[in-house]
Amino acid sequence: MIRKLAPYTRGYRKWILFAVLCSAGESVLELLLPQAMSDIVDIGIAQSDRTYIMFTGLRMVVLAILALACGVGAAALAARAAMGFGANLRQAEYEQVQRFSFSNIEHFSTASLITRLTNDVASTQMTLFMGTRICVRAPVMLITALVMALRISLKLSQVFLVVVPLLIIAVVIVIRYVGPFFMALQRSTDDVNLVVQEDLNAIRVVKSFVREDREKEKFAVRNSTLRDTAERAFGFVVLFMPVITLLMGGTIVALMWIGGHYVADGTMFSGDLMAFFTYATEILMSLMMVSMVMMILTRAIACAKRIIEVLEEQPEITDTAADSALQVENGEITFDHVYFKYHPTAEGWNLTDVSLHIPRGATVGILGGTGSAKTTLVSLIPRLYEVSKGAVYVGGHNVKDYTMEALRDGCAMVLQKNTLFSGTIADNLRWGNADATDEQLRQACAVACADEFIDQMPDGYDTHIEQGGTNVSGGQKQRLCIARAILRQPKILILDDSTSAVDTATDARIRQGLRSTLPGTTKLIIAQRITSVREADLIVVLDDGRISGCGTHEELMATNAIYREVYDSQQEGVSIDG
Template sequence: MLFRVLKPYKWYAFLSFLLVSGYVASMLLQPRYLTNVLEAVMNNDQQEIYSIGVLLLIIAGIGLLCGGINTIISAHIAQSVSADIREETFKKIQTFSYANVEEFNAGNLVVRMTNDVNQIQNLVMMIFQVLLRLPLLFVGAFFFAVQTLPSLWWVIIAMVILVGGVAFGITGAMSAKFGRFQQLMDKMNAIAKENLRGVRVVKSFVQERQQYAKFRETSDDLFDLNLYIGNGFAVMQPILMFVSYMAIFVAIWFVSTMVETDSSAIGAITSFVTYLMQIMFALIMVSFMGMQVSRAFISLGRIKEVLDTDPAMIFKTNEVEELEGSLAFENVTFTYPHDDSAMLKNISFEVAAGQTIGVVGATGAGKSTLAQMIPRLFDPQEGSIKIGGKDLRDLSQETMRQTVSIVLQKAILFSGTIADNLRQGKADADQYALERAASIAQAAEFIERMDDTYHSYVEERGNNFSGGQKQRMSIARGVIGNPKILVLDDSTSALDAKSEKLVQEALNNDLKDTTTIIIAQKISSVVKADKILVLDDGRLIGQGTHKELVENNDVYREIYETQKGKEAE
């Protein structure tokens, strides 16, 4: 995956490699010429000192320039790659069905698009700014160190083995903890998001202390884990430095025995120690980068999991068709993911185009589930659902969205303007269409009283509107595209009786050819429907007109008489 996302920036990567090579070359050449400077000092050769000094400045300047330009290029690659991954992940999530989103959890997906993508961005930055130069630096320093003092090659090998062994052991032990780290991040994010979204409930029931305790527990677990990881790397640093300085001490000790027979060893030891420090730097940096790399590769795996997930729902064709508004359920059985028992069990019924159908039943009977099956938010495990005589699984997504519109019980609005929200139902809706839809939904009366009318600002989740106003705008969004089938999932529950009656009358008058499915808790909302379906424990136990069901269906009669009694009281 990493190579795939880097492929569009291969020329930037190649340029970065050249710049890193130039930077490393300048680092390796400086100790080489430093030996010559020391020899010139010992020989009191001022001209040689001046010449080599100028050359060292030029080499250092080239290295500085290469490093600076490479930092800019590395940042460009890292930012570009992270933006591409973030956009690709979000685009993939848009193809997910309800089942996919519920499987991952919304908070988890947000963490993957933010925290995990940031980890990948840091990894790419490290690759081109640090990690790319470490193997070049290690190999180059090793080669020049051996060439400078060939008799001390074993000191370098011993240091590499000891430093590499310690670093590999500690980094390996720490890397296993990073998966747990991301899980705790997911959990903490979910608690925070849940708390902020439900702040009114938290305040109303004085749950601040309990919410804080829940958050603190997860935060403390994350703190302990971070502390454990930090302590591991804190212990590693002094051990590695001790091994490195021991190697330097041993090198100096052996060189001191060589000075009597070879005076040039004094100049060589300076270069040798510098190369030894460069080797040590490369090993230590690899060790410390191991933590970031481990976290980043876990994040890569989490992003890859999203990108490799097949949508639970696939549309076989892109062909757009014109369908009539008839609807048929044929032996439909549906079970939610990870549930053992079916929510809908062997449901069968037919609806003619233009009819109004009511769906009633006790809480948990499966009414909302049935509503969500019609626009194909879920697919049944058994049976089929047909619109205009065609199975939903044989229709394109565009056909489905043009034919079926659903208004959910929980009105969800997005930040923007009222017009932006209504046009989600029809992207090219003009002003007349906006006003007509708002009039049908009885939303025009409050929208037109606002200073900016349809250009009035809607806060996130519609928090600057009442529940009834949000429901009416949701209904307007549902009817603006003149769908062949309109599903109202208890979408008038926040309206008063007068407003609900006006909405129903407007739907009957202005959408005569639209098949309307009304999911309702109140019998009064569906009493005039052409047909009423009665659900109980996921089964269809009756269908007919209000009069027929009062006479023949015990469950419907009980619901009706209970509500009638409450109204009388």
């Protein structure tokens, strides 16, 4: 694990080194203090030498100040290194998440990814901060004190042979049993984040359904689960403290008992016994520090594991087989016996044996009931998901042969659930093409029939869009998203139910505009209304993941029962309205 995380200390290793040196300096300086103290007693007081006492006292003050400076330095440097390490780790995780395909993200869930990027990183960096200091101080203290104690009395030191193994057993037990609790703790944090994230994103829905109380309850349940898990995890840790204290107390009692006998026997000086106590306390203190680190470490290990999971997740869709020079030349699309399912373990297919040929420049309508896999079908073209069996070809090449950038440059998809980002309208449109001129923006908006409402806004193209595009209407948002896609000048344009909130007349004008401005572009239009696809060159009717029919309006009317049924139901609607 350390090997996997070590690379992320890049740029901050020298600070870790300096922090370690400062900590070592601090410990050594502190160990010199008792020596000076005993010099005062043994030499200064014994010989009544006031100047010696004065100078030694002054030396002690200097030593203490130096130790303090080293301590502060160590803390500051360790903090700097730890924060840098955390930043590196977060950056690496974020970059990795950007490489993820949809199915990778669904595997972790967004909420869990957020915890892994924030909370988990914070815990690991905290461990690095505390660890660098204690990991140096504890061994230095332990070794020096042990050497001193052994020098005073080899016999009495045998007590440590009993105490130290006991302490090690206690630490091992804690690590074994507390580890899983900390894993559960991070999972509970995921759960809380999930509710917060979901509810805040959908706060309008929550309010419109007057669900605040229910949502509060839902949050309360998860929040108290988090509290209980934390109590259990830290309860174990707290339980560990009295055990340590007991061991320390026991050691002191044993030392007094055995040492007392030695003093009574005359085999040990009472002064030596006193000194032995001091060193024994130091040994136990350093062991306690080590066990504290171990405890922080158990949590950090749980967190680090979760971070490494993200870093090691294989992005499902990669460019490995791709030819970097290949660009999408034309918008011809072929589905060759395509099978697809979202979960490899699921029984049924989401798409079953789909074969389809779409010539370049064609306008294709895709119809089908909800859940008939229209969105799924088109998602395979820009390789948002990977086919399970069969192959998808774009411009005569398998989609896997293109780099993701080339493929997605060639296909613009207006997603069914689209979003705008906070920023001006122009900023949002330039997502489609960063170098677009104002004139190009205007043209694209004219085709998408977005110009009419943008011109009415007081700031026009500089109007600010709120996060998630909440200050424009549903239809306005859809039109902006279409304009954004048009700006890419793609070879393939996919509109997934993108005009559902636009009135029929505007819908027709948008289609007309697309035909005249993007004549060579293959256009795939998913729609609920037959009028939206009626004059398409080809209409594909999907039913439960299979192609039920394929042809022009007239052909389908003659041959396809589902199509006719949809047509009839929509005609009825028209006559009732009329």
